[in-house]
Amino acid sequence: MGLFESAEKFEEVLAGFFRQLGQNKQIADKLLKSKMIIRFKYTDPDLVIVVDCSGDEIDVRPHDTETKATVEMSMTSDVAHKFWFGKVNLTKALTRKEMIAKGPIPKILKLLPAIKPAYEMYPKYLEENGYSEYNIH
Amino acid sequence: MLPEFFAFYSPTKVVYEPGIISDLKPELDIIGIKKYFVVSDHILNDIGLVQKLADGLAEAGCEMVGTFLDVKQDARLSDVNTCTKAVKASGAEGIISIGGGSVIDTAKAVNIIFSEGGDLVEDYSGGHLLTRPLKPHIVIPTTAGTGSEVTMVAVIYDEENKEKLVFADKFLQPNLAVLDPEVTLSLPPKLTASTGMDALTHSIEAYVGIEASPFSDAFAAGAIELIMKYLVAATEDGEDAEARGAMLIAAAMAGIAFTHSMVGCVHGMAHVTGALFRVPHGEANAVYLPYGMEYNFEEITEKLARLAPLMDEDVTGLAEEEAARKAIEAVRKLTGKLHDLGTLPVKLSEIGVPEDGLKDIAEAVPSDGTSFYNPREVDEEELLPYIQRAF
Numbered sequence: 028m029g030l031f032e033s034a035e036k037f038e039e040v041l042a043g044f045f046r047q048l049g050q051n052k053q054i055a056d057k058l059l060k061s062k063m064i065i066r067f068k069y070t071d072p073d074l075v076i077v078v079d080c081s082g083d084e085i086d087v088r089p090h091d092t093e094t095k096a097t098v099e100m101s102m103t104s105d106v107a108h109k110f111w112f113g114k115v116n117l118t119k120a121l122t123r124k125e126m127i128a129k130g131p132i133p134k135i136l137k138l139l140p141a142i143k144p145a146y147e148m149y150p151k152y153l154e155e156n157g158y159s160e161y162n163i164h
Numbered sequence: 165m166l167p168e169f170f171a172f173y174s175p176t177k178v179v180y181e182p183g184i185i186s187d188l189k190p191e192l193d194i195i196g197i198k199k200y201f202v203v204s205d206h207i208l209n210d211i212g213l214v215q216k217l218a219d220g221l222a223e224a225g226c227e228m229v230g231t232f233l234d235v236k237q238d239a240r241l242s243d244v245n246t247c248t249k250a251v252k253a254s255g256a257e258g259i260i261s262i263g264g265g266s267v268i269d270t271a272k273a274v275n276i277i278f279s280e281g282g283d284l285v286e287d288y289s290g291g292h293l294l295t296r297p298l299k300p301h302i303v304i305p306t307t308a309g310t311g312s313e314v315t316m317v318a319v320i321y322d323e324e325n326k327e328k329l330v331f332a333d334k335f336l337q338p339n340l341a342v343l344d345p346e347v348t349l350s351l352p353p354k355l356t357a358s359t360g361m362d363a364l365t366h367s368i369e370a371y372v373g374i375e376a377s378p379f380s381d382a383f384a385a386g387a388i389e390l391i392m393k394y395l396v397a398a399t400e401d402g403e404d405a406e407a408r409g410a411m412l413i414a415a416a417m418a419g420i421a422f423t424h425s426m427v428g429c430v431h432g433m434a435h436v437t438g439a440l441f442r443v444p445h446g447e448a449n450a451v452y453l454p455y456g457m458e459y460n461f462e463e464i465t466e467k468l469a470r471l472a473p474l475m476d477e478d479v480t481g482l483a484e485e486e487a488a489r490k491a492i493e494a495v496r497k498l499t500g501k502l503h504d505l506g507t508l509p510v511k512l513s514e515i516g517v518p519e520d521g522l523k524d525i526a527e528a529v530p531s532d533g534t535s536f537y538n539p540r541e542v543d544e545e546e547l548l549p550y551i552q553r554a555f
Binding site for chain 2: 116119123130136139
């Protein structure tokens with residue numbers, strides 16, 4: 028059993044955070060420049076979220092299994108949660124298949140410096156939006 | 165200081181001997197299949213290497229059931245697709261690639277579809293998507309640089325979408341790497357120098373990178389020592405079998421090192437410069453290497469100090485920082501010698517990079533994937549003066 032009790036709760040927390048990232052100009056500009064469509068496939072609890080950076084603004088679409096994504100990232104919800112705290116060693120996660128990246132790896136790696144500020148934002152977001160029980164910072 | 169985590173997996177058997185491509189029977193017997201498809205290029209075919217390999221296979225009771233010789237510079241997706249069809253039609257049970265990095269990477273990608281079927285880009289582009297070993301792949305490198313004979317990576321250029329696709333998987337590590345210095349004797353001095361500098365950059369960046377471990381350090385340090393000792397000799401006299409052998413061994417060791425601990429901003433600058441101004445990868449690495457070491461200096465002082473004696477620098481009585489500077493000096497001495505031989509540039513201005521392009525390079529490097537593994541955060545403003553000095 029993962030940290031999140033239900034897919035609904037995980038969606039509320041993570042999709043909400045992605046939308047906040049989309050409003051952050053510093054991060055959003057770089058993501059939009061990539062034109063990428065990223066599908067996150069989470070397990071335990073199961074959830075699919077598409078983050079679409081191909082338009083003029085970032086569109087976060089839970090449950091979108093249809094859109095052709097540039098990249099698919101698969102992981103458990105707990106690994107995803109830890110990732111946004113900056114607490115996942117990416118090499119370790121990829122080597123041990125805790126995180127599976129399907130698609131152009133160079134493009135994925137290019138996004139990492141862009142999302143670095145998100146690691147500081149995530150614990151604050153959890154505190155400010157009533158999700159402090161999930162704050163492992 | 166020990167890393168928090170590391171994994172080490174290097175299943176490729178490495179055999180070394182001058183002339184061994186004519187004496188592969190013991191290795192082929194162990195692998196146990198008889199029908200091989202050979203991936204190479206026309207230059208190597210024209211100098212008789214493919215035929216020599218075919219003769220060696222026949223003597224070992226094996227058969228070369230087909231060849232693909234159209235591999236171009238930068239392994240291309242269209243070649244992978246054409247080659248895959250030929251391999252499937254040939255009745256081959258395994259693949260032998262004989263050539264440089266493009267040939268080897270093409271064969272690695274071909275083997276994915278040959279073994280597993282499906283669509284290369286749709287199903288396998290990415291990291292660690294394979295679930296079982298592929299068909300046997302034997303690699304005979306004819307350059308001493310990429311280390312692809314032992315790495316888990318294949319980089320393929322998709323001409324249609326103009327992007328480089330990366331396939332990273334432990335199952336891409338070949339079964340056997342055959343290091344035969346005789347097959348590198350014909351490598352021209354310029355290519356010897358630039359591919360050798362590529363191997364040196366792999367090993368130094370692997371040694372100082374954030375994913376380095378005691379295991380990768382051992383291979384990186386071994387490679388650095390060999391390259392510093394033998395690269396000039398191999399460049400000066402292509403017939404120097406000992407130097408050729410040492411460089412082949414070093415490139416493979418560097419490959420083992422960087423497939424585990426990655427590379428950093430020197431490769432980042434080389435990737436961007438190559439993409440913007442068509443500068444060959446090894447030459448760009450050679451120019452940038454000392455400047456990249458300087459950019460990272462504060463974060464890697466202790467490790468550079470440890471490298472200096474392996475680079476034949478006397479550090480007796482020197483403080484750590486002074487010893488570390490000696491390592492950078494050693495790289496400059498090496499590239500200076502290769503420059504004097506007329507085989508290597510030491511400045512960007514020598515290889516067609518315009519001065520007004522330097523800012524563009526600095527702007528793009530932080531977004532290169534290698535920046536993620538660099539010991540110091542790669543910042544456009546902070547990096548630019550180093551690129552300007554490299555000009």
